Amino acid sequence: MAIDSDYVKQMATQLANYEVQAAVTKANRNQSSYKAQLTAVTSLETALKTFSTAVKGLKGVDKSVLTNTATFGSEGFATAKVGTTAVAGNYQFFVEQLASAHQVALEGLTDADIPTSGNLVIGQGAGSFSIDLSSIDSNSSGGNSLAELAAAINAASDNTGVNATLVRSNGNVSLVLASEKTGAANAITLSTTGVAAGAFDTATSAPRELSAAKDARVRLGGESGMLLTNASNTFDNIIDGVSMSFTKAHATGEQPLSVTIARDDKATKDKVQSFVTAINNLLGTFDSLTASGGENASRGVLAGDASIRSIEGMLNKVLRTEFGGTTLMEMGIVADRYGKLTIDTARFEKAVAANPEGLDKLFNAKDGLLDSLDKNTAVYTTGPNNLMKARKESLNTMMRRVEDQFDGIQKQYDSYYTRYLKQYTNMMQTMSAMEQTFGMF
Numbered sequence: 001m002a003i004d005s006d007y008v009k010q011m012a013t014q015l016a017n018y019e020v021q022a023a024v025t026k027a028n029r030n031q032s033s034y035k036a037q038l039t040a041v042t043s044l045e046t047a048l049k050t051f052s053t054a055v056k057g058l059k060g061v062d063k064s065v066l067t068n069t070a071t072f073g074s075e076g077f078a079t080a081k082v083g084t085t086a087v088a089g090n091y092q093f094f095v096e097q098l099a100s101a102h103q104v105a106l107e108g109l110t111d112a113d114i115p116t117s118g119n120l121v122i123g124q125g126a127g128s129f130s131i132d133l134s135s136i137d138s139n140s141s142g143g144n145s146l147a148e149l150a151a152a153i154n155a156a157s158d159n160t161g162v163n164a165t166l167v168r169s170n171g172n173v174s175l176v177l178a179s180e181k182t183g184a185a186n187a188i189t190l191s192t193t194g195v196a197a198g199a200f201d202t203a204t205s206a207p208r209e210l211s212a213a214k215d216a217r218v219r220l221g222g223e224s225g226m227l228l229t230n231a232s233n234t235f236d237n238i239i240d241g242v243s244m245s246f247t248k249a250h251a252t253g254e255q256p257l258s259v260t261i262a263r264d265d266k267a268t269k270d271k272v273q274s275f276v277t278a279i280n281n282l283l284g285t286f287d288s289l290t291a292s293g294g295e296n297a298s299r300g301v302l303a304g305d306a307s308i309r310s311i312e313g314m315l316n317k318v319l320r321t322e323f324g325g326t327t328l329m330e331m332g333i334v335a336d337r338y339g340k341l342t343i344d345t346a347r348f349e350k351a352v353a354a355n356p357e358g359l360d361k362l363f364n365a366k367d368g369l370l371d372s373l374d375k376n377t378a379v380y381t382t383g384p385n386n387l388m389k390a391r392k393e394s395l396n397t398m399m400r401r402v403e404d405q406f407d408g409i410q411k412q413y414d415s416y417y418t419r420y421l422k423q424y425t426n427m428m429q430t431m432s433a434m435e436q437t438f439g440m441f
Helices: 006-057 146-157 201-205 265-289 306-319 344-355 356-364 369-381 388-439
Strands: 067-071 078-082 089-097 099-104 118-124 127-132 161-171 172-183 188-193 208-211 218-220 225-231 234-239 242-246 257-263 333-335 341-343
Touching: 006 265, 006 306, 006 369, 067 078, 067 208, 078 333, 089 242, 127 146, 146 161, 146 172, 146 356, 172 369, 201 265, 208 356, 218 234, 234 265, 234 341, 242 369, 265 306, 265 341, 265 344, 265 356, 344 356
Parallel strands: none
Antiparallel strands: 067 257, 078 242, 089 218, 089 257, 099 172, 099 208, 118 127, 118 188, 161 172, 218 225, 234 242, 333 341
16 A cells, blocks of 8 residues: 555644644634724824814914905005904005115126225114125135125124125126115115225225115005005004005005905804814714624724723813803804714804804914814824824734734644644554555465
8 A cells, every 4th residue: 555645744734724723713813803903093093183183274373263354455565464353444555665675786896806904894774794804715816806705795694684696797797785674774884994995995985776775655544644664565463463565556646455354254164164074074983983883884893992982072071161251052063963063054153243252262262172172182193102103003012913823823733734744654654564464364
């Protein structure tokens, strides 16, 4: 009788598989469970971060869900930034003059005209700074150049806000000095000390003015109205809660710019709706992950999960808390039978009309609704030890342990296979020897 090696291997394989079958089934079950939990926790983390981003988009300095807007009677003269404290009304602005930055040019100079001793003193408003002409020779040529003078001005540590550049035309080079800021107070003055009379001293004593240093002049109420001046074309809080940047001057006799400040109810409701949508999307993720299941629906991977119950409890508490003397319900934002938020349009519009500041304080006041939600969700999504990160790390650790178990099971399988292979081989050899012995009789 010949030994059937295939049969021996087949039997060794079957018996070895039987020995480790229970351990393999358990490890597979655990691996599948951990993978499903990790996917679910990652989805939960993504939903929380998406919600947090939406909350941050509505909160912050100069932000509010309450939206006021400026409407212009004509375009091109100004832009406006309207805050929550702006008072509704119509205003007339006549832009008499825009602010401009001072700009002067030193013309007719060559590199040979730049002195190698003395100082160029550049004044601006109440300040000034000095350029030591004996120290600007950057290439050690023994002489100074216009380029080196411009570089020294720009690099001066005490520069008060003057930029220097070279302008070229038909082989002629001019040194142009420009104030970084607009306004009459930022006018540039030039003088020299210790510089011999010559072309440079003459040019600095009488530079060509390319652009005058001017303040913006705007009249409130029309061409003969109240004069408002500013070094910049941007007037902060020109009216309470309204900052305006003027971009074009009026011609004499031209109609003034009409600006209407009013509350933008649609934009306000849209912002509140974006908050409601963010909350409902997050709650929808919770529902999906924690579904109890039934005949026609599968059970959620995180059904009964303590973390989600904790987050839901936090949200419910914050959403029902009074901030700034007002609640969401009082502003017409209510929960339906499933806990999802909706805006009762009639109640919302009536509440905002009666108490617009209440809506602003509810959402955007320090430690208000948005602040509270941001701080409470941060525990789960931000920082080196946030709860979602810790949860994922724990699951990844358990999955690595399962991988280690699979390695151990493989070693057990190999041991069983080797043992059974040897036993069956010995058995087949014994049976073959017995057959040969029987054949002798």
